Amino acid sequence: MTEKANQGLEKPLLRVLKGECVQPRPIWLMRQAGRYLPEYRALRKQAGSFLDLCYTPELAAEITLQPIRRYGFDAAILFSDILVLPDALGQTVRFEEGIGPKLDPVTADNLAAVCRPEAVLGGGNEKLEAVYEAIRLIRRELPAETALIGFCGAPWTVATYMVEGGGSKTFERIRRWAAADSAGFAQLIDILVDTTVAHLLGQIAAGVEAVQLFESHAGVLDTVGFARWVLEPARRIVTALHAAAPDVPVIGFPRGGGVQLPRYASETGIDALGLDQSIPLDWIDGLLPKNFPVQGNLDPIYLLDGSAEIARHVEAICEALPERPHIFNLGHGVIKETDPETIQTLVECLRSL
Amino acid sequence: MTEKANQGLEKPLLRVLKGECVQPRPIWLMRQAGRYLPEYRALRKQAGSFLDLCYTPELAAEITLQPIRRYGFDAAILFSDILVLPDALGQTVRFEEGIGPKLDPVTADNLAAVCRPEAVLGGGNEKLEAVYEAIRLIRRELPAETALIGFCGAPWTVATYMVEGGGSKTFERIRRWAAADSAGFAQLIDILVDTTVAHLLGQIAAGVEAVQLFESHAGVLDTVGFARWVLEPARRIVTALHAAAPDVPVIGFPRGGGVQLPRYASETGIDALGLDQSIPLDWIDGLLPKNFPVQGNLDPIYLLDGSAEIARHVEAICEALPERPHIFNLGHGVIKETDPETIQTLVECLRSL
Numbered sequence: 139m140t141e142k143a144n145q146g147l148e149k150p151l152l153r154v155l156k157g158e159c160v161q162p163r164p165i166w167l168m169r170q171a172g173r174y175l176p177e178y179r180a181l182r183k184q185a186g187s188f189l190d191l192c193y194t195p196e197l198a199a200e201i202t203l204q205p206i207r208r209y210g211f212d213a214a215i216l217f218s219d220i221l222v223l224p225d226a227l228g229q230t231v232r233f234e235e236g237i238g239p240k241l242d243p244v245t246a247d248n249l250a251a252v253c254r255p256e257a258v259l260g261g262g263n264e265k266l267e268a269v270y271e272a273i274r275l276i277r278r279e280l281p282a283e284t285a286l287i288g289f290c291g292a293p294w295t296v297a298t299y300m301v302e303g304g305g306s307k308t309f310e311r312i313r314r315w316a317a318a319d320s321a322g323f324a325q326l327i328d329i330l331v332d333t334t335v336a337h338l339l340g341q342i343a344a345g346v347e348a349v350q351l352f353e354s355h356a357g358v359l360d361t362v363g364f365a366r367w368v369l370e371p372a373r374r375i376v377t378a379l380h381a382a383a384p385d386v387p388v389i390g391f392p393r394g395g396g397v398q399l400p401r402y403a404s405e406t407g408i409d410a411l412g413l414d415q416s417i418p419l420d421w422i423d424g425l426l427p428k429n430f431p432v433q434g435n436l437d438p439i440y441l442l443d444g445s446a447e448i449a450r451h452v453e454a455i456c457e458a459l460p461e462r463p464h465i466f467n468l469g470h471g472v473i474k475e476t477d478p479e480t481i482q483t484l485v486e487c488l489r490s491l
Numbered sequence: 492m493t494e495k496a497n498q499g500l501e502k503p504l505l506r507v508l509k510g511e512c513v514q515p516r517p518i519w520l521m522r523q524a525g526r527y528l529p530e531y532r533a534l535r536k537q538a539g540s541f542l543d544l545c546y547t548p549e550l551a552a553e554i555t556l557q558p559i560r561r562y563g564f565d566a567a568i569l570f571s572d573i574l575v576l577p578d579a580l581g582q583t584v585r586f587e588e589g590i591g592p593k594l595d596p597v598t599a600d601n602l603a604a605v606c607r608p609e610a611v612l613g614g615g616n617e618k619l620e621a622v623y624e625a626i627r628l629i630r631r632e633l634p635a636e637t638a639l640i641g642f643c644g645a646p647w648t649v650a651t652y653m654v655e656g657g658g659s660k661t662f663e664r665i666r667r668w669a670a671a672d673s674a675g676f677a678q679l680i681d682i683l684v685d686t687t688v689a690h691l692l693g694q695i696a697a698g699v700e701a702v703q704l705f706e707s708h709a710g711v712l713d714t715v716g717f718a719r720w721v722l723e724p725a726r727r728i729v730t731a732l733h734a735a736a737p738d739v740p741v742i743g744f745p746r747g748g749g750v751q752l753p754r755y756a757s758e759t760g761i762d763a764l765g766l767d768q769s770i771p772l773d774w775i776d777g778l779l780p781k782n783f784p785v786q787g788n789l790d791p792i793y794l795l796d797g798s799a800e801i802a803r804h805v806e807a808i809c810e811a812l813p814e815r816p817h818i819f820n821l822g823h824g825v826i827k828e829t830d831p832e833t834i835q836t837l838v839e840c841l842r843s844l
Binding site (some may be wrong): 210272305307313314317357358359360361362363364370394396397398399415416417418419420431435437439440441442444447451454 | 536658660663666667670671693710711712713715716717737739749750752768771772774779780788790792793796797800804807822826
């Protein structure tokens, strides 16, 4: 590990994740690979379903590398999906074009039948092995200065899809289960904690140099639920990762976590905090320990129409974090209608500051 | 106004809104009138569409009073909808059973044609007059100790429906307009500010004793957008209301506003702050001025299954705000599957503390 770790420390993104201020600030974008890129859309046709893309190592690797070739981002993020985990656990997961993911919902009654942790924990899961093979292919092609980030959805967020059967506006089904039968719901969360650790360690063994935990639905719980279903699972995951892979930093991204972000940063053990666009940077900067790295948080909406205002927004974000280790990113994923040229403008703006 | 104001001061809810700690804490619930009540469902059949209910004074009044008769809440809230304003402005608004509101979207191009402020500002709008007539009917029937609350959606939130054409998960259309053409979008917000003031003053003239501004989609903007489209319109509305009706308190409810709540409380001029269930009470209690009233914030999910845990949740909320003027409420509306008996348990719990 020592040689690999030293090598890793030289990449700008990893230096920031270890607490260093690096200029120009490293940049990558959530959903930097995907539908806004014509080269992605061309390649998309070569696979039947979205999950086929994720499970075809050559395609997943190629898609991961597309934005690196185009923009020279400081990190590639594995092209995959947070729902490969429930898929690997045995739940039926379908991606419907233009609609989003559809799952046969997990309930208290069918949990044991639908969700089999041994399918992941034993190793050798065919679907996840394909993901790890993609990582090995990516590492071979990636420029020396570019870091590779792996990821999982955090247990609460993955559970929302598993229990609601897809996306949701109200999250009533899962919130109801968690509130009325917390012991039963905890079984699902426990399975997700253990298998998330296993899948992230699998990604790390295959070559990712940092991991991000996407807690995309952190904002829908009350404070009691947030502590139990967001903070505590993240703490267990980070503890296990740090024990098994102490050199690999963990970025936590509790989107919509708002007021709870300082607690999330201090109680979970994460190494860096992802910020959505609702977070006032002066507020979070005043509450985090010196040298605690953050990532974010340009509103991706500003990338949709022209580029006249981008320089101003980029400057405002950097000026609000003058002495903070900072990875430039969006507050949410690239919107599919974004013009690829505008992303080029963004990268140039940041690097010319 | 003096006699009315003195009379108003005697109602427990209004005493809290003026900064007094009252025991037992007054209680009302967002969406306390509606589909979870069998008497509502029986009455619902008497009108063709949902908006017909809102515009039939006898029905709107009866629905408003139903939960007061059943539970003796400390406030009635006018049965109406935040979309009566775009409907009164001339936009086509339909409520589709089980789907939600559908509107023919407002765009920069059709704004002047679709949205006619003079239809509201001139007075005498037939739809809004029906709302005011409902208020007069309610005041006649309301117990002497029960306050009547009027409301509007805040401009940003109402605009989300007007521009997206209904509910949304991503709010991309409105965020794009606001980001790319802020001067054009400001015309829509300006219309909503002016007509919201007019509609709230109409409600006040008819007899409401406090008003609530529902900013249900406060959480989707970046900090720049929040300042311009949430804080500033609220400030203008509150300023106008206080000038015209200084005795009528304004409750601001920026749902999902999170980190921005202290700013919302101090910069808009509101008299009380509504809290959604994500807000840690010790956090907000430490940041608001002494005697600044708050309202909230039980997660309505706890009312869905049985009532064993309700006492514990109610106690925790009250104990977290030991010396703060506090109106007990939910963090979001009553969920339609709620058993009416559970609401009874909640009210008894609170009043027996």
